[in-house]
Amino acid sequence: MSDSEVFIKGYKIDRTKLQQIYGSRPDDPENTRFLSIWKHFPLPYKYIENGKESDGQVALVVVLEDGCDRESLERKDMPPLSGVYERVFTPGIWTRH
DSSP states (O other), X not given: OOTXXXXXXXXXXXXXXXXXXXXXXXXXXXXXXXXHHHHTOXXXXXXXXXXXXXXXXXEEEEEEEEESOHHHHHHSOOOOOOTHHHHHEEEEEEEEO
């Protein structure tokens, strides 16, 4: 781990789940239309950031907590989501990209 590595904990907007639930539109085949989803996000959050997935892909994350100590973040409780939000968001911890 480098000294400048920052971890973010929150919910990623899961494009696979979006595809499975809502399909895609001709004008947005990659399901990148997220603005309306996080404008109404039901939990207070710090910011929205890109997180690095384990496979190197980038995830868009609604960040609830951040810091340089991953273990400390892992010990913090994650507030649950309900309804449509739990169906299209996935919780986790990522390295800030």
